[in-house]
């Protein structure tokens with residue numbers, strides 16, 4: 001995706017999915033994704049734990065790391081200000097970047113819809129019931 005039109009188009013799609021990080025950080029993540037990624041073990045474990053909690057199946061093999069983990073690792077390094085250091089939000093943005101709507105729904109369901117009464121949503125921080133998760 002060296003063509004700028006392509007980047008704009010995919011950023012638009014990312015925004016349609018509710019993506020919140022800036023186009024600059026988005027582009028930066030895409031550029032890094034094309035390079036060699038050696039995500040740290042701890043970062044991979046974080047992503048795996050969040051996915052496990054939400055019932056999202058990751059598909060990493062010995063040769064290829066699941067793209068959702070790769071993007072999680074990259075975003076972890078970029079630290080977009082919009083996610084305010086929340087690992088949960090970082091993972092959500094990673095899912096939006098790979099346009100995985102199915103996993104997005106699972107994550108929102110696990111963190112927001114099915115959370116215990118009185119606890120807050122790790123994605124949006126709301127404690128009240130019946131509010132939508134942005």
Ligand SMILES: [Zn+2]
Nearest residue numbers: 112121124133
């Ligand atoms: Zn929420």
